[in-house]
Amino acid sequence: MRIQSSSVLVAGISSAFGVGLLQVTGLLAAQVEADDVTGSSHTVALLLAVLAWVFILIAVYVGAVVTSNTFATIVAGRARQIALLRLLGSTARRQRRAIAREGLLAGASGAVSGALAGTLLAFVLARVALAVGWFRDVEYSYLQPGLLFPLIAVVLTTWLASWIGSRRVLTVTPLQAIGGAQELSREEAMDRRGRNILSLVLVILGGVLLLGGVLLGLISPVAVLIGVLGGILSFTGLVLGADVVMPPALRIVGRWFGRSAPARLAAENALRHPQRSSRATIGLVIGVTLITMFGVAMASFADVIREQQRTQPEVYQGTEQMLTVVTAVFSVLIGFSALIAAIGLVNNLSLSVLQRTRELGLLRALGFSVRQLRRMILTESAQLTVTAIVLGLILGTVYGWAGAQATLGAVAKGFVAPGIPWPILAAIVLAGAALTAIASSTPARRATRVTPVTALAVD
Numbered sequence: 108m109r110i111q112s113s114s115v116l117v118a119g120i121s122s123a124f125g126v127g128l129l130q131v132t133g134l135l136a137a138q139v140e141a142d143d144v145t146g147s148s149h150t151v152a153l154l155l156a157v158l159a160w161v162f163i164l165i166a167v168y169v170g171a172v173v174t175s176n177t178f179a180t181i182v183a184g185r186a187r188q189i190a191l192l193r194l195l196g197s198t199a200r201r202q203r204r205a206i207a208r209e210g211l212l213a214g215a216s217g218a219v220s221g222a223l224a225g226t227l228l229a230f231v232l233a234r235v236a237l238a239v240g241w242f243r244d245v246e247y248s249y250l251q252p253g254l255l256f257p258l259i260a261v262v263l264t265t266w267l268a269s270w271i272g273s274r275r276v277l278t279v280t281p282l283q284a285i286g287g288a289q290e291l292s293r294e295e296a297m298d299r300r301g302r303n304i305l306s307l308v309l310v311i312l313g314g315v316l317l318l319g320g321v322l323l324g325l326i327s328p329v330a331v332l333i334g335v336l337g338g339i340l341s342f343t344g345l346v347l348g349a350d351v352v353m354p355p356a357l358r359i360v361g362r363w364f365g366r367s368a369p370a371r372l373a374a375e376n377a378l379r380h381p382q383r384s385s386r387a388t389i390g391l392v393i394g395v396t397l398i399t400m401f402g403v404a405m406a407s408f409a410d411v412i413r414e415q416q417r418t419q420p421e422v423y424q425g426t427e428q429m430l431t432v433v434t435a436v437f438s439v440l441i442g443f444s445a446l447i448a449a450i451g452l453v454n455n456l457s458l459s460v461l462q463r464t465r466e467l468g469l470l471r472a473l474g475f476s477v478r479q480l481r482r483m484i485l486t487e488s489a490q491l492t493v494t495a496i497v498l499g500l501i502l503g504t505v506y507g508w509a510g511a512q513a514t515l516g517a518v519a520k521g522f523v524a525p526g527i528p529w530p531i532l533a534a535i536v537l538a539g540a541a542l543t544a545i546a547s548s549t550p551a552r553r554a555t556r557v558t559p560v561t562a563l564a565v566d
Contacts, residue, residue: 118214122257203274206276222257320513321334361373372483373486401507406525
């Protein structure tokens with residue numbers, strides 16, 4: 108099987124995210140040590156180190172989830188091809204090994220190219236910061252042993268994601284070679300009790316750890332690591348239960364688009380194919396959650412630091428410029444997650460149209476016009492985007508405030524008021540509208556090419 112460019116791209120972006128993050132935090136650490144004021148502040152150095160590890164853990168986690176989601180989508184799209192190979196004598200285990208080998212190669216090539224891109228990005232950011240006077244000209248080596256961590260993590264997570272995502276190969280039968288790719292129904296998704304119970308347990312356990320991080324943050328900023336673990340566990344529970352949680356949310360949002368035939372069909376598709384809907388949505392939820400979390404955390408961080416500057420100017424003098432640099436640099440790095448989310452949404456919508464050739468042809472045969480088909484695809488894209496944005500904004504605000512509280516509770520000596528980054532929230536909404544148009548354009552063109560005769564030709 109050939110290596111999918113989408114999986115290589117996701118692995119490359121994940122690697123660039125992690126390597127760029129390490130390079131940038133290394134550069135910031137060098138700047139902090141060279142500064143006469145911040146270099147003597149143990150609080151600033153500790154916060155920077157904690158934030159570095161928090162973002163590294165987030166980078167590895169996001170890469171793993173998105174890569175697994177990508178390979179699950181790839182396998183779903185290849186169900187008929189795999190069934191045909193089974194019909195010709197190939198075994199399911201052989202097909203699964205081929206997909207896992209593809210994941211390993213995609214992870215390796217993406218990790219190397221991403222590492223180079225992340226290092227180049229960090230170098231460019233450092234040069235720009237130096238040119239505008241944000242950075243001093245200090246000695247720093249871009250060849251750090253720690254850079255192997257994101258490289259190895261991306262390769263391993265991509266390989267594991269391909270192996271986990273290819274589990275469905277074991278259930279593909281040769282008879283499916285004469286049919287279309289089948290997704291789990293709503294009833295089948297609800298009937299996976301073991302997975303759903305595990306999802307609920309992870310959400311509850313993650314919530315408890317998140318609360319523990321918030322309370323312990325009143326004592327030490329290291330408590331944010333407990334909060335990060337809680338956030339990862341709770342979000343993993345959401346990902347595992349996405350097949351159950353996302354379709355009803357998508358259906359509710361779908362009702363906002365009216366009661367026309369295309370709008371009703373778009374809303375019902377979310378329930379009829381929960382796996383396809385959740386795969387298309389969860390990547391965007393991750394992107395919006397990360398951006399919102401970062402925005403809320405940095406806004407809260409800035410509010411606390413400015414308050415401390417007012418009460419303890421001798422300790423926090425000069426940190427305003429460093430805060431501006433940190434915000435600008437991490438804004439660029441977090442932008443990678445939005446790019447990954449956009450790729451996932453476009454890939455899943457395109458795959459959705461390819462898998463539904465017979466359905467679209469039948470709609471044409473029943474009287475649906477080209478315009479109605481285009482409107483249905485656009486509505487599906489819009490409801491996916493709106494649902495992901497709403498859920499991501501809620502989760503991002505909670506996680507962002509919890510992270511800020513766990514990190515800064517001891518510094519602020521009390522509870523931290525959540526900062527609201529209105530420019531970032533406005534940018535998310537505008538980007539969501541643009542993504543809806545972009546993600547639906549190619550699938551809509553494919554849908555409008557489907558003729559009534561195709562409904563009889565497929566299957």
